[in-house]
Amino acid sequence: MLGTLTTVEVERLLASEFTGRIGCHADGRTYVVPVTYAYKSGNVYCHSAEGRKVRMMRKNSDVCFEIDRVEDVGNWKSVIGEGRFHELGGREALEAMDVLIARFAELERAQERHPSYVLRASEAESSRADGRAIVLFRIQLGEKTGRFERTSP
Amino acid sequence: MLGTLTTVEVERLLASEFTGRIGCHADGRTYVVPVTYAYKSGNVYCHSAEGRKVRMMRKNSDVCFEIDRVEDVGNWKSVIGEGRFHELGGREALEAMDVLIARFAELERAQERHPSYVLRASEAESSRADGRAIVLFRIQLGEKTGRFERTSP
Numbered sequence: 001m002l003g004t005l006t007t008v009e010v011e012r013l014l015a016s017e018f019t020g021r022i023g024c025h026a027d028g029r030t031y032v033v034p035v036t037y038a039y040k041s042g043n044v045y046c047h048s049a050e051g052r053k054v055r056m057m058r059k060n061s062d063v064c065f066e067i068d069r070v071e072d073v074g075n076w077k078s079v080i081g082e083g084r085f086h087e088l089g090g091r092e093a094l095e096a097m098d099v100l101i102a103r104f105a106e107l108e109r110a111q112e113r114h115p116s117y118v119l120r121a122s123e124a125e126s127s128r129a130d131g132r133a134i135v136l137f138r139i140q141l142g143e144k145t146g147r148f149e150r151t152s153p
Numbered sequence: 154m155l156g157t158l159t160t161v162e163v164e165r166l167l168a169s170e171f172t173g174r175i176g177c178h179a180d181g182r183t184y185v186v187p188v189t190y191a192y193k194s195g196n197v198y199c200h201s202a203e204g205r206k207v208r209m210m211r212k213n214s215d216v217c218f219e220i221d222r223v224e225d226v227g228n229w230k231s232v233i234g235e236g237r238f239h240e241l242g243g244r245e246a247l248e249a250m251d252v253l254i255a256r257f258a259e260l261e262r263a264q265e266r267h268p269s270y271v272l273r274a275s276e277a278e279s280s281r282a283d284g285r286a287i288v289l290f291r292i293q294l295g296e297k298t299g300r301f302e303r304t305s306p
Contacts, residue, residue, distance in 0.1 A: 018226060019226075019229070021176075021185055021219060021221075022185075023174075023176040023183045023184065023185035023217070024183060025183045029215070029217075029235075030176045030177060030178045030215065030216060030217045031176065031217050032174055032175075032176035032217045032233060033219070033233060034219065034221045034223075034229070034231050036226050062181070062182070062183065064176070064183045064185045065185070066174060066185040066187065068172070068174075068187045070172045070187075072260075072264060073172075073189050073257060073260060076172070078187050080184070080185060080186060104226060107226060111225060
């Protein structure tokens with residue numbers, strides 16, 4: 001059975017996943033890159049080292065954001081959303097960091113593993129990782145489409 | 154530890170996964186969509202009902218293909234490849250169908266679940282699903298980049 005997720009199911013999937021993919025396009029090239037994220041009030045918060053995806057999104061802020069949860073070929077859910085890139089600075093960047101740290105601390109508690117991630121996120125407040133600046137940004141989601149397939153008995 | 158996958162590891166990940174995402178761009182819009190696929194000799198084989206992604210790839214055949222395997226926020230692998238869309242017809246389409254059916258039969262045997270998928274793939278040979286034509290295509294991969302992070306003890 002193929003179907004469409006309800007608005008509530010779309011929001012729930014966005015809030016429960018923590019990895020998604022950003023699709024961006026600049027200079028005639030399309031790029032899809034996985035990111036870890038925290039979702040809050042229609043925004044996907046991310047942090048990233050300076051690099052290709054950030055440079056592309058600065059050139060063209062119209063992006064696509066995708067998440068999926070795949071059990072197997074016949075059982076999956078996905079959400080695809082139109083998005084707009086906003087680079088964050090000052091207080092907005094610190095607020096985004098709080099959103100990310102709170103989300104990943106929550107995941108830590110659920111998993112009771114890998115405290116390293118939260119430490120890394122905290123270190124990013126110093127705005128340096130491997131000598132590259134850390135960029136905080138949000139993808140403001142517009143229209144979202146959720147789909148699913150279920151073939152389990 | 155963040156690192157780069159070797160060529161062998163990139164090929165192995167492409168061959169072992171069965172869902173990925175295509176990023177395409179046309180008419181000023183970027184779209185990322187999950188697909189099930191079979192990988193063979195540098196090509197990602199897919200089938201799809203007629204729809205948005207196929208229309209976009211016909212307009213602009215330069216796409217991006219992405220796969221990832223995420224254990225948790227600190228342990229993941231991903232491959233991102235430049236790709237070119239080729240719509241398949243005639244004997245090429247039948248060969249692509251064979252590649253897909255063989256791959257999903259293999260997954261069936263591994264999982265011993267969901268025989269429905271292979272049946273559905275076979276039915277697609279009739280070139281109709283829900284009244285929409287089925288399109289067979291391959292994404293010919295060019296440059297590929299593999300990355301990983303490992304923070305497990």
